[in-house]
Amino acid sequence: MRDTRVVIPDPFDKLRAGSGRGSAGGVMLEINGWTLEMQTDPHFREDDEACSFVVHGVTGGGFAKLIVMTILEKIALALPAVESPARYMGGEANSVVKDHSEMLCRMAFVFPDTYEIGMSNNGIRILYHVINRESDLLCEVSFAPWDDMAAEMKRLDIPLYSYATYTPVRDFEVVGMTLQTELNFTNVPYVLELARIPAWQKDRQENDPIVVAGGPSMANPEPVADFFDAFMIGDGEKVMIDFLRCVGEGRKAGLSRAEILKNLSKIDGVYVPSLRPVVKNEFGAIVPAEPAAGAYATTNGVRRLFIPKMDPKDYPVKNLIANMQLVHNRFSVEVMRGCAQGCRFCQAGIWYRPCRELDPDDVLDIAKAGLLATGERELGLLSLSTADYKPVEALTDSIIDDPFYDHVDVSLPSIRVNSFGQTLAGKIAALKGGRSATFAPETGSERIRKMINKTISDQDMYDAAEHAFSSGFNKIKLYTMIGFPTENEEDMQAFCDLIFNLVKIGRKYNRGIQIAVSIGILIPKSFTALQWAPFMDKETALGHIRFVREKFFKHPNVKINWAAWETSFLEAIYSRGDRSLAPVIYEAYKQGIIFESDSYRFNFSKWEQVWQKTGYDTSWVYRERDKNEVFPWDFIHAGTTKQYLRREWEKAFDPNSAPVPNCKWGDCQKCGIPGFGDEIRLADNPVRHKAPSRTPEEIKKLVADRRPSQKVSYSYKITFKKTGLSRFLPHHNMLSFFERTFLCAGNPVKFSEGFSPKP
Amino acid sequence: MGALPLGMETYCELISVELLKPLDLAPENLPNLMKELSRPFPRGMEIVNIEPLKEKLSKHFPKAMVYRYTPEAIPADLMERFNSKTFPTVTNHRGQEIDLNQHVLSIENREGTLYLKVKCNDQGTTASPFVIFAGILGISIDPAKLDEVSRRFLVAKMTMEW
Ligand code: SF4
Numbered sequence: 001m002r003d004t005r006v007v008i009p010d011p012f013d014k015l016r017a018g019s020g021r022g023s024a025g026g027v028m029l030e031i032n033g034w035t036l037e038m039q040t041d042p043h044f045r046e047d048d049e050a051c052s053f054v055v056h057g058v059t060g061g062g063f064a065k066l067i068v069m070t071i072l073e074k075i076a077l078a079l080p081a082v083e084s085p086a087r088y089m090g091g092e093a094n095s096v097v098k099d100h101s102e103m104l105c106r107m108a109f110v111f112p113d114t115y116e117i118g119m120s121n122n123g124i125r126i127l128y129h130v131i132n133r134e135s136d137l138l139c140e141v142s143f144a145p146w147d148d149m150a151a152e153m154k155r156l157d158i159p160l161y162s163y164a165t166y167t168p169v170r171d172f173e174v175v176g177m178t179l180q181t182e183l184n185f186t187n188v189p190y191v192l193e194l195a196r197i198p199a200w201q202k203d204r205q206e207n208d209p210i211v212v213a214g215g216p217s218m219a220n221p222e223p224v225a226d227f228f229d230a231f232m233i234g235d236g237e238k239v240m241i242d243f244l245r246c247v248g249e250g251r252k253a254g255l256s257r258a259e260i261l262k263n264l265s266k267i268d269g270v271y272v273p274s275l276r277p278v279v280k281n282e283f284g285a286i287v288p289a290e291p292a293a294g295a296y297a298t299t300n301g302v303r304r305l306f307i308p309k310m311d312p313k314d315y316p317v318k319n320l321i322a323n324m325q326l327v328h329n330r331f332s333v334e335v336m337r338g339c340a341q342g343c344r345f346c347q348a349g350i351w352y353r354p355c356r357e358l359d360p361d362d363v364l365d366i367a368k369a370g371l372l373a374t375g376e377r378e379l380g381l382l383s384l385s386t387a388d389y390k391p392v393e394a395l396t397d398s399i400i401d402d403p404f405y406d407h408v409d410v411s412l413p414s415i416r417v418n419s420f421g422q423t424l425a426g427k428i429a430a431l432k433g434g435r436s437a438t439f440a441p442e443t444g445s446e447r448i449r450k451m452i453n454k455t456i457s458d459q460d461m462y463d464a465a466e467h468a469f470s471s472g473f474n475k476i477k478l479y480t481m482i483g484f485p486t487e488n489e490e491d492m493q494a495f496c497d498l499i500f501n502l503v504k505i506g507r508k509y510n511r512g513i514q515i516a517v518s519i520g521i522l523i524p525k526s527f528t529a530l531q532w533a534p535f536m537d538k539e540t541a542l543g544h545i546r547f548v549r550e551k552f553f554k555h556p557n558v559k560i561n562w563a564a565w566e567t568s569f570l571e572a573i574y575s576r577g578d579r580s581l582a583p584v585i586y587e588a589y590k591q592g593i594i595f596e597s598d599s600y601r602f603n604f605s606k607w608e609q610v611w612q613k614t615g616y617d618t619s620w621v622y623r624e625r626d627k628n629e630v631f632p633w634d635f636i637h638a639g640t641t642k643q644y645l646r647r648e649w650e651k652a653f654d655p656n657s658a659p660v661p662n663c664k665w666g667d668c669q670k671c672g673i674p675g676f677g678d679e680i681r682l683a684d685n686p687v688r689h690k691a692p693s694r695t696p697e698e699i700k701k702l703v704a705d706r707r708p709s710q711k712v713s714y715s716y717k718i719t720f721k722k723t724g725l726s727r728f729l730p731h732h733n734m735l736s737f738f739e740r741t742f743l744c745a746g747n748p749v750k751f752s753e754g755f756s757p758k759p
Numbered sequence: 760m761g762a763l764p765l766g767m768e769t770y771c772e773l774i775s776v777e778l779l780k781p782l783d784l785a786p787e788n789l790p791n792l793m794k795e796l797s798r799p800f801p802r803g804m805e806i807v808n809i810e811p812l813k814e815k816l817s818k819h820f821p822k823a824m825v826y827r828y829t830p831e832a833i834p835a836d837l838m839e840r841f842n843s844k845t846f847p848t849v850t851n852h853r854g855q856e857i858d859l860n861q862h863v864l865s866i867e868n869r870e871g872t873l874y875l876k877v878k879c880n881d882q883g884t885t886a887s888p889f890v891i892f893a894g895i896l897g898i899s900i901d902p903a904k905l906d907e908v909s910r911r912f913l914v915a916k917m918t919m920e921w
Contacts, residue, residue: 091801093802713778718774718808725803
């Protein structure tokens, strides 16, 4: 009896034991092209840790063959067993495929959530574009597999792979992630371990990739600091390239990992956690030993980067075309970055300052090119507040004027109440028919709105509702929150009064109108004026929600939705947590707490067990912060200073303080961003795509005149093949690809009939 | 309109489209047109022919289909059993009996890859090729779990005969 250890040269080229008994005498192993012969009849056991196989000898003769399989072949074996194979097929249209051996640096962009969410994300599209346009750099994408695929990947020994070339993520020089929400944190160690990369930064070896993250959660990366080698803080378009070149050059020059990290830390906007010492503050929180001090230009902290202007060349056009329906199936153009309304709870309002608008001619050129390149039917004009985009009305006129958009649904999200003028409302309604408008008053109480500097009065809301309903809108969605400091029952009564009054206005026009109220719970966030605020305890928070719910119980015109307090509590821990959270996050992942952004999977009692097991005390979320307290994220200089935010916090509780205006229109508040207003980039009306401003009646006529008579049509029979992994494409997705391809060709499909006589 | 089972390759899938503008199907333009129209498809999916359509697709039904499968081993007596019509009768996922001797019209063995011509019924459909291949090769499958089985066999639908 003999055991023989077979070491596999490349740990990712592990083997699958095949069958084929027969030849007497020797045992034959075929491994990566070389052959071993042994005298026993083996069976095989995979030894993961050593990346090797042990062949246990037993008496007797026999023959065994180990077959080396590519990742692609293994995926083909895995996909039959999973619920949604299109998620993992890869090979998306518009994928960039380059010769890996020619690259200075390659990055696998791993989205730590599902394919449907990741492929809808605009940040991933921008970075995919700006990296791949560089001839010596490469970016390929990958996504977190759902449990069923993860199980198959373990069974078949498939490491996390990139979707364009099925290369193990671990083989890339850099693994990048975007953290869009804290609810992806537990997926960080999950995807790293699926990629066979040590989850903890300290455990990584010289040949492991540099693991970096960016995205909105960088406003406090500390809870996941121990999982990453580096973070990119702020706008990533430019720094991403410097980052990859630094890693590529370092690798080429044979620098050690530590030397490369040191070089990375010198790049403006790059944070290398292992190189920034931390201490415990007087409240027991782990905070930077050297908080960012001074002005933005000279700070010792890590600067949050912002690009000076929105450059149309940085906008992606040829986006990856997903193999399945996504969360948002649309082509998006970011018309504006930054919103300086000055709402005191809003992190994005500070994090994305200053306001920079894209020229509307560029918006329209990019939109058309992108819609043709992707065949999407919907255009999203993205920003934190699109109705505040200076040329919004002229842009809308140009879209209405161009028949190209007749087949495109144009969505204008995040409309602000006081920007919702009569003319724009009327135009949108004329173009699209009865629709819903979305307003974000944040709270129904005018007192609290003043406190958080939401400069909308109740009367503004009534006027906006009057405009919307009189223009034919039949539904208003209200985004609101509870849980503000000092909030009480009087505020909740004011909340209800607002809704009652909106119903009254709506019913004048249509008795069936709907007011859909969504109630969130305030999560005090880093880099906001409310970063000193406590999170509201469960009893009070649920009491305030109940107050509103009971008033509108079974109301025919009002629907109330509310956030789960438990999820908000978890987010509150994440959003202002420190480095001591990393072991908690790791334990949660090990307990199977992943994909937390999926509310169906959220399990609060499991979390309570994790906190108990790790000895993590969560009670700090209820504490109001000390005036001079150092926060875990204070190593970042966001542009806006901590002193400015503190002044805003104090103004919130001063009944005599004046409202803070939107600095975009010229009233600089000296928030700390260098420029005092010069850095703001506003766009003018379109020139190349200038269009007349039409009345709603004129728009209705124009739309009617342009509607195709549909009398003449042309029928074709198309034969196509579906081979390789595309054989896992579900039938309905396949049909939608035909609609898409003819939209790309500017020749929309009137009708299609698939024909596949059932085998 | 039927859906191809997930996991089955096809080289002859059909779809009809009605468009608002005509396509230029001139022989010198067709290859480029097909290439351009295939551009938004995932890797492996490609248009191989376009022709004008006079009648609805579902007005005509194919008479037979050719399926391809490469088994690990081919029984030595396969052709003998085909010629002597001694294939077994198997059951499909609905419990219906399928006499393989009647359904399999021809078998071609091209270097270990089998091409099976299978008869269509009057609706233009054949019995499941997975059940048929399993039957002639003596592989036991659970017809009730056809969906799972069908994804594991790399069967390709090659042509349809009209
Ligand atoms: S510096 Fe002034 S104008 Fe610029 S973002 Fe800050 S407050 Fe606004």
